[in-house]
Amino acid sequence: MQVEPQTFDRVLSSMCTEPHPDARTAAERFLATNPGDPGTYPTVTELEEEAVSMLGEIAGLDSPAGYVASGGTEANIQAVRIARDRFESRTSNRVGDHTPNRNERSTPNVVMPESGHFSFQKAANVLGVELRIVPTDDDHRADLEAVRHSVDDRTALVVGVAGTTEYGRVDPIPELGEIARSVDALFHVDAAWGGFVLPFTDYEWNFSHAPVDTMAIDPHKMGQAAVPAGGLLAREETLLDELAIDTPYLESTSQATLTGTRSGAGVASAVAAMEALWPGGYQRQYARSQHNADWLADALVARGFEVVEPTLPLVAADVPVSTFDSLRREGWRISRTATGEMRIVCMPHVTRSMLEAFVADLDRLQCRASVPVVSDD
Amino acid sequence: MQVEPQTFDRVLSSMCTEPHPDARTAAERFLATNPGDPGTYPTVTELEEEAVSMLGEIAGLDSPAGYVASGGTEANIQAVRIARDRFESRTSNRVGDHTPNRNERSTPNVVMPESGHFSFQKAANVLGVELRIVPTDDDHRADLEAVRHSVDDRTALVVGVAGTTEYGRVDPIPELGEIARSVDALFHVDAAWGGFVLPFTDYEWNFSHAPVDTMAIDPHKMGQAAVPAGGLLAREETLLDELAIDTPYLESTSQATLTGTRSGAGVASAVAAMEALWPGGYQRQYARSQHNADWLADALVARGFEVVEPTLPLVAADVPVSTFDSLRREGWRISRTATGEMRIVCMPHVTRSMLEAFVADLDRLQCRASVPVVSDD
Numbered sequence: 001m002q003v004e005p006q007t008f009d010r011v012l013s014s015m016c017t018e019p020h021p022d023a024r025t026a027a028e029r030f031l032a033t034n035p036g037d038p039g040t041y042p043t044v045t046e047l048e049e050e051a052v053s054m055l056g057e058i059a060g061l062d063s064p065a066g067y068v069a070s071g072g073t074e075a076n077i078q079a080v081r082i083a084r085d086r087f088e089s090r091t092s093n094r095v096g097d098h099t100p101n102r103n104e105r106s107t108p109n110v111v112m113p114e115s116g117h118f119s120f121q122k123a124a125n126v127l128g129v130e131l132r133i134v135p136t137d138d139d140h141r142a143d144l145e146a147v148r149h150s151v152d153d154r155t156a157l158v159v160g161v162a163g164t165t166e167y168g169r170v171d172p173i174p175e176l177g178e179i180a181r182s183v184d185a186l187f188h189v190d191a192a193w194g195g196f197v198l199p200f201t202d203y204e205w206n207f208s209h210a211p212v213d214t215m216a217i218d219p220h221k222m223g224q225a226a227v228p229a230g231g232l233l234a235r236e237e238t239l240l241d242e243l244a245i246d247t248p249y250l251e252s253t254s255q256a257t258l259t260g261t262r263s264g265a266g267v268a269s270a271v272a273a274m275e276a277l278w279p280g281g282y283q284r285q286y287a288r289s290q291h292n293a294d295w296l297a298d299a300l301v302a303r304g305f306e307v308v309e310p311t312l313p314l315v316a317a318d319v320p321v322s323t324f325d326s327l328r329r330e331g332w333r334i335s336r337t338a339t340g341e342m343r344i345v346c347m348p349h350v351t352r353s354m355l356e357a358f359v360a361d362l363d364r365l366q367c368r369a370s371v372p373v374v375s376d377d
Numbered sequence: 378m379q380v381e382p383q384t385f386d387r388v389l390s391s392m393c394t395e396p397h398p399d400a401r402t403a404a405e406r407f408l409a410t411n412p413g414d415p416g417t418y419p420t421v422t423e424l425e426e427e428a429v430s431m432l433g434e435i436a437g438l439d440s441p442a443g444y445v446a447s448g449g450t451e452a453n454i455q456a457v458r459i460a461r462d463r464f465e466s467r468t469s470n471r472v473g474d475h476t477p478n479r480n481e482r483s484t485p486n487v488v489m490p491e492s493g494h495f496s497f498q499k500a501a502n503v504l505g506v507e508l509r510i511v512p513t514d515d516d517h518r519a520d521l522e523a524v525r526h527s528v529d530d531r532t533a534l535v536v537g538v539a540g541t542t543e544y545g546r547v548d549p550i551p552e553l554g555e556i557a558r559s560v561d562a563l564f565h566v567d568a569a570w571g572g573f574v575l576p577f578t579d580y581e582w583n584f585s586h587a588p589v590d591t592m593a594i595d596p597h598k599m600g601q602a603a604v605p606a607g608g609l610l611a612r613e614e615t616l617l618d619e620l621a622i623d624t625p626y627l628e629s630t631s632q633a634t635l636t637g638t639r640s641g642a643g644v645a646s647a648v649a650a651m652e653a654l655w656p657g658g659y660q661r662q663y664a665r666s667q668h669n670a671d672w673l674a675d676a677l678v679a680r681g682f683e684v685v686e687p688t689l690p691l692v693a694a695d696v697p698v699s700t701f702d703s704l705r706r707e708g709w710r711i712s713r714t715a716t717g718e719m720r721i722v723c724m725p726h727v728t729r730s731m732l733e734a735f736v737a738d739l740d741r742l743q744c745r746a747s748v749p750v751v752s753d754d
Contacts, residue, residue: 032395226642261605262604
């Protein structure tokens with residue numbers, strides 16, 4: 001196989017990054033292990049317990065329940081599944097669990113701001129729940145009044161996002177948690193991307209700040225672990241027990257997951273990354289990334305673009321389609337929001353000089369675009 | 378992080394193995410790539426197309442649809458999901474797809490032999506379908522009459538296993554396919570483990586032998602790729618389109634999967650392994666593994682154990698619990714079937730000398746067990 005992966009030097013679109021060197025080493029060392037088979041691979045099984053413990057520390061939770069998932073999508077799907085099954089136990093009068101029979105009841109719903117990740121749409125489709133998508137406010141955050149109007153007595157779960165995919169916004173997490181409580185719904189925070197930078201901000205986003213039941217928090221995003229290493233945390237074991245199949249309690253984490261065989265490389269790399277970087281390394285990286293995002297935002301504002309001011313290391317700006325396409329043709333990996341803005345994620349591998357080169361190319365391509373071209377260009 | 382994973386030299390319980398050297402190299406090279414984000418990682422996205430094409434060649438299917446999944450569990454869950462959604466489209470008179478409303482209809486069912494993997498129980502739980510588990514015959518294969526009696530007009534899917542988890546049996550695949558056809562159900566073959574050895578046998582197991590609609594076939598098992606690299610194949614794109622969310626056709630494979638971010642390392646290692654080993658290397662490995670299984674079976678028979686004669690490289694025998702536990706204490710990773718037999722999988726890393734050492738330990742521990750012990754032993 002003679003191909004090489006592209007380098008990271010023009011990647012501005014990804015929420016993943018180069019793994020930390022210790023994480024890479026650990027991934028390679030544990031490549032041939034499977035935490036989905038604890039009887040055969042006890043070492044990596046213990047490492048997973050360590051990973052969950054460290055994720056709990058980051059997310060403000062002593063004695064966390066949880067596991068290292070394939071990614072944030074699995075974590076989010078499982079959170080909806082926990083909520084669906086908790087809701088059905090709470091409201092059902094059926095005996096036994098073998099034949100899920102939703103005939104006589106109407107569908108439970110999940111309420112989420114429109115900034116929520118596509119994985120919740122997958123979850124609703126897979127799990128047979130209704131997804132109520134609620135508009136965000138002018139600052140791209142969950143609109144609390146709209147959420148209050150959307151929840152009802154069939155709401156199984158309210159979702160808040162701590163570091164949104166498109167704009168890097170943090171929803172009003174404590175208030176969303178209260179709305180969930182008011183209708184006896186569970187409350188899930190999607191901090192898949194934000195979880196490793198938010199500890200160094202003033203935002204209230206985690207288990208210690210709000211009545212959070214479950215959380216997605218991914219080592220393989222800002223955590224600098226290798227893919228695949230997502231994280232699902234739950235406030236207590238009884239929440240994870242909702243994922244048990246044919247037994248009242250989980251006999252092993254492996255029964256709970258959406259996978260069978262799992263990547264020991266991901267688990268080991270998560271532990272190695274967190275050991276190397278929490279908290280000081282992550283704090284320094286957050287500062288660098290935020291400064292880079294602020295620098296980029298300023299550079300774009302100075303050039304006359306309308307910029308969504310970054311509250312986390314993520315910048316969106318109304319760069320015209322033609323310029324966007326030209327930049328992509330130059331090899332820049334950039335992405336777009338649903339409303340057409342250019343979106344750049346300042347991950348650990350994104351350096352100031354990368355951004356300077358990017359802005360230089362932007363200038364060059366903007367000039368070219370504004371000069372009438374002869375047809376043979 | 379100062380721990381080391383255990384070595385493979387006593388692992389007899391796993392359906393995973395050491396990755397082929399080319400697969401390991403590819404995994405390390407592509408560790409920081411994500412085929413779930415094709416716009417950012419085009420190289421590994423192309424590699425995935427190659428992987429699917431090669432899996433199709435192995436499974437007797439030109440122009441396969443499919444993708445590299447997190448593992449066989451995801452492939453099996455998705456097969457059930459395809460069948461559920463196909464069934465509901467076929468039998469529903471509802472307009473639109475946003476609010477799955479199963480109120481007025483009774484639950485679709487999936488019919489599977491009891492040898493089917495636990496992932497189908499997860500699938501039924503997650504997807505809200507009824508799982509009908511049908512007894513196997515005296516040779517641990519699907520009992521066709523029992524399957525015929527179990528299917529009805531609400532059967533969405535019939536499952537056959539090509540290489541069962543506990544006994545390495547191959548179900549009568551063509552006949553099961555006909556039963557599925559007879560009730561307009563889809564037919565899924567779980568060849569997650571068997572798919573890389575069955576091409577070298579006389580069994581009829583794949584798309585060219587039977588009316589198979591979907592198949593699980595995992596490079597990270599007998600395929601010698603790195604974890605995570607499972608495989609889902611579908612006879613045609615329209616089957617995968619059942620996984621589309623809010624659109625009539627899949628706009629990208631990534632929309633279909635149960636994950637978001639995915640492992641480029643797994644995809645690249647799958648291609649590298651198949652390039653290095655298909656077909657000659659896999660054929661030679663199958664012959665070695667099958668000879669090892671036959672040797673082990675003979676050795677156990679000679680020692681008076683009742684052995685389930687291996688039809689594929691997997692051996693089960695009625696070794697007593699005490700001996701089993703003693704062997705585990707000696708560091709041997711061995712597993713048990715649901716009915717208590719010791720089960721050993723002759724994967725590529727399992728050598729004849731490993732098995733000779735195992736049998737020597739078995740002899741030593743059996744002798745010790747049959748000699749009355751003084752209480753201070």
